[in-house]
Amino acid sequence: xxxxxxxxxxxxxxxxxxxxxxxxxxxxxxxxxxxxxxxxxxxxxxxxxxxxxxxxxxxxxxxxxxxxxxxxxxxxxxxxxxxxxxxxxxxxxxxxxxxxxxxxxxxxxxxxxxxxxxxxxxxxxxxxxxxxxxxxxxxxxxxxxxxxxxxxxxxxxxxxxxxxxxxxxxxxxxxxxxxxxxxx
Amino acid sequence: xxxxxxxxxxxxxxxxxxxxxxxxxxxxxxxxxxxxxxxxxxxxxxxxxxxxxxxxxxxxxxxxxxxxxxxxxxxxxxxxxxxxxxxxxxxxxxxxxxxxxxxxxxxxxxxxxxxxxxxxxxxxxxxxxxxxxxxxxxxxxxxxxxxxxxxxxxxxxxxxxxxxxxxx
Ligand SMILES: [Mg+2]
Numbered sequence: 001x002x003x004x005x006x007x008x009x010x011x012x013x014x015x016x017x018x019x020x021x022x023x024x025x026x027x028x029x030x031x032x033x034x035x036x037x038x039x040x041x042x043x044x045x046x047x048x049x050x051x052x053x054x055x056x057x058x059x060x061x062x063x064x065x066x067x068x069x070x071x072x073x074x075x076x077x078x079x080x081x082x083x084x085x086x087x088x089x090x091x092x093x094x095x096x097x098x099x100x101x102x103x104x105x106x107x108x109x110x111x112x113x114x115x116x117x118x119x120x121x122x123x124x125x126x127x128x129x130x131x132x133x134x135x136x137x138x139x140x141x142x143x144x145x146x147x148x149x150x151x152x153x154x155x156x157x158x159x160x161x162x163x164x165x166x167x168x169x170x171x172x173x174x175x176x177x178x179x180x181x182x183x184x
Numbered sequence: 185x186x187x188x189x190x191x192x193x194x195x196x197x198x199x200x201x202x203x204x205x206x207x208x209x210x211x212x213x214x215x216x217x218x219x220x221x222x223x224x225x226x227x228x229x230x231x232x233x234x235x236x237x238x239x240x241x242x243x244x245x246x247x248x249x250x251x252x253x254x255x256x257x258x259x260x261x262x263x264x265x266x267x268x269x270x271x272x273x274x275x276x277x278x279x280x281x282x283x284x285x286x287x288x289x290x291x292x293x294x295x296x297x298x299x300x301x302x303x304x305x306x307x308x309x310x311x312x313x314x315x316x317x318x319x320x321x322x323x324x325x326x327x328x329x330x331x332x333x334x335x336x337x338x339x340x341x342x343x344x345x346x347x348x349x350x351x352x
Binding site for chain 1: 202225227228229230231233234235236237238239240241242243244245246247249263264266267268271272273274
C-alpha cells in the first residue's frame with residue numbers, strides 16, 4: 001500500500017478527530033480524500049507537523065492525530081526527545097514511513113537504509129512506540145486512541161504518491177476553521 | 185527590580201501560559217523563573233523552529249504562547265516565521281537574547297548581531313530593542329500589541345539590559 005491508500009482506509013477514523021497533516025502531498029491527499037474542518041493542513045514549513053500537534057495536544061484535552069512522514073521526522077529529529085519527555089495522553093504521532101521523500105520525487109530517505117525510527121523514538125524517551133504494517137493501520141490507530149496513552153506509530157508502507165490537486169484554500173481560512181473545530 | 189520576575193509576571197498577566205525556550209546565558213534567570221511558576225507551562229525545545237511549531241499548536245489549542253531564544257537562531261527560523269507564523273497569521277512574542285551587542289565578550293556573536301535587525305526588518309517583524317533596564321516597562325504593551333495584531337514580534341534584549349557579564 002502507498003500512503004494515499006492508508007489515508008483512504010483510515011479516513012472514517014480521522015474524520016472524528018483533530019488532525020495535523022504534514023506538508024506537501026500528504027496534505028493534498030488528505031484534503032482530496034476527506035476535507036474536514038478538523039484537519040490542519042501544513043502548506044509550508046517542512047518538519048514541524050509533530051511539533052504543532054504536540055503543542056496542540058498539550059494545550060487542550062481532545063485527542064490529536066499527527067500524520068507525519070519519515071522525511072519530515074528526519075528533518076526535525078529534535079522533536080523526538082521533546083515528545084519523549086512531554087508526551088500527553090491525547091497525542092498520537094503517526095509516522096508514515098515509506099522510506100522516501102515523497103513530495104520531492106521519491107528520493108530515498110535513510111529509513112530505507114539503516115535508520116530505525118522506532119528505535120530512535122524509544123531511545124528518545126517515547127514510552128509507547130508501535131510498529132505497524134500498512135494494512136493494519138486502522139486497527140492500530142483505533143487501539144492507540146483507545147489506550148489513553150500517548151503513542152508514536154511507525155507505519156511501514158510503499159513509496160509513492162496519488163495525483164491530487166494542490167490545496168488552494170487560504171491558510172488563514174484553514175487555521176480559522178480549525179481553531180473553531182478545536183474550540184467546538 | 186528583579187527583571188526575570190518582571191518579565192515572567194508580565195507574561196502571566198497577559199495570559200501567556202505556554203512558553204518554550206532554547207537557552208542562552210543571558211536568559212538563564214528568566215528561564216529558571218518561568219520553569220518554577222505554576223501559571224506558565226514551560227517546555228524546552230531543541231531548536232527554535234521546533235519551538236515555533238509548538239507555539240503554533242498551543243495557540244490553535246487556545247493557549248497564548250511565547251518563545252525565548254537567542255538572536256543567532258534567527259537564521260534557522262526564517263522559513264518557519266514566513267510559512268507558518270506569518271502565513272497562517274499567528275501571534276508570537278519572541279523574547280530574544282541579543283548577543284553580539286554592547287558589552288558582549290565573545291567576538292563571534294557580533295557576526296549574527298549585525299544581521300539581526302536587518303533580517304527582522306526584511307520579514308516585516310515589529311522589533312523592539314531593550315538596552316536599559318527601564319525598557320522593560322514597554323514589555324506589557326508589546327505583548328498586548330502582539331496578540332492584537334496576530335503577528336510575530338521580536339523583543340531584542342542586549343547584555344546591557346541584563347546587566348552585562350559581571351566583569352565586562
Ligand atoms: Mg516519506
